[in-house]
Structures are given as structure tokens and as C-alpha cells.
Amino acid sequence: MIQEIKEKADANDIIGLVIPDIEYDETLVEAAGFLSENYNKILYISINKPYGKLTGKFKKNKINLNKFYFIDCITRTEKDVSSTENCFFASSPRALDEIQTSVLDALRKQEIDMALIDSPSSLLTYYEHADVLQFMHRLMTELIVSGCKGIFPFQKESAGSLKRGVEMFVDEVVFLE
């Protein structure tokens, strides 16, 4: 499974991943491990998982955290926390402009060569389909302009029509079974 992601990521700039819901979180941790071994610096944009929880999982799986720069969109909705050297805490998943600016900032300052957004469909809780699609499109354009590759994962059963819309902006979609 990870070999397939590696091959497609090497061959394309932007790929979509469709992962069965039940394996989603586990697969993304595996993918993070593979990315840490194959890319210089990875931008991990987390819409719905707190930085603390993610890094805990990464450490447990012996993934090198120094290879990541995080944008955490959820922690500050629950507690006050200041950004660190390797994590920017956005105020909320609703703050699309702030998230976009932080992505641009990271791309400019962190020598990012791979980005992963976990997970685009969770933005549908806060925004209408067309707004999320436009945000994803802007994000992909920024990655391309910065010479950075991107992975956009979707849950197979629950992501709905968003993954079909985003499919238009990617080079290839990898369906993981």
C-alpha cells in the first residue's frame, strides 16, 4: 500500500488518496513515516487532529518529527496555546484565510517539498462544498507554484462529493483497498 503511494507521489506533483474509513488514521500515520524517509521537509496541515495527539502517534511509530512542520487548526478551539518552532496553531478550522496565509508562510520559510492535508473533507463541517473546493484549489495552486508536491487524502465511504470535485485538480488518484 505504502509502495503504491510512494510510486504515485514520485511520478506526480499532486495526488489524491482514497482510503477506507476504518483504515484512514492508521494509513496516514504510515504515509507520514514513508514521507519522513523520502522528503526533506513535510508540511502536515491538520484540520481536525490536535498537534499533541499527532506527534504522540508519530513518536510511537518512531517517525522523525524533525522532518515535519505542522499547521494545527483545531487545538486553539479548545485551549490557548502559542505557536512553536515546528507548529503553527491556527485559531480555528473556520479561519481559511489564516490557514492559507500560514501555508504560504511555511512554504516560503521552511523549504517544504511535500505537503499533506488531513483531512480536506472535515472542512465541510464549517463550510459549503464550493468554498471548500475553492480553498483546496488555492492550496494546490500554491503548492505547484512553490515547487512542492501534495497529497490530499479522502475517506472512501464518508468524503462524499468533495473527493470527486478535488479529483479535477490532481494528477492521479490512488485508491487504497
Added chain:
Amino acid sequence: MPRIMIVDDDPEIIDLTREILGDEGYTVIGAESGEECLKKLKEEPVDLILMDFFMPGMDGRTVIEKIRETPDLKDAKIAFFTSATFRKRGMEIMKELNIVDYITKSFDMDDFISRIKKITGK
């Protein structure tokens, strides 16, 4: 002269397109959503549909898929007319959906008119 439907949630784009193509003699019908497009297509046939991609409710791909599922409309000429940049997979999907052209909104007016004339044959 051919009848062209422009599907876009921005009424200013519809008005501008109506003005440009109207001057060339085309009849332009506007629809501000996918739902309105499907409803109007059932009432009056058109020679070409210019489809936006980013729209509230149904996006352009979904609307086109619904058009292709409708027996009377499955062969309708459709071009994307959008600010979206489609990549490799998007291009494949356009081929699968038999999209005749992909015109970006930051268009050159002469090129736009010449492409519409080429598609409609008039």
C-alpha cells in the same frame, strides 16, 4: 443562430457573456446554478453549454454528469468556462465526459469568440 447556455453563480459573468456573444448574434440563456441549468435544459434545447466549475450546491462536474445521464441531453455540447485549473486527472475526466473545450475565465475576447464559433460551427 445557435443558442448558448451559460451556467455560472455569478450574474455579472452571465451578463458579460450575454453581451459579448449577443453582439456576435448568439442567443444566450443564463442559469445561476446547476439546478436551474437542468430545469431550463428540459424546457429549451441549446447548442452549447458553457459550464462554471465552482458553484454552490452542485459543482460543474456533478451538473455535467447529470446532463450526460439524461437521455435527451447526453450528446449536448459542453465546454468548461471556469477559473479552475484542472490537472492531469481533471483532463482525463473531461475526456470521459466528452467536454469539447476548457476555457479559462481570464480570456482573450477574440480567442473566446473564435472558440465558440469553432464549437458551434457558426
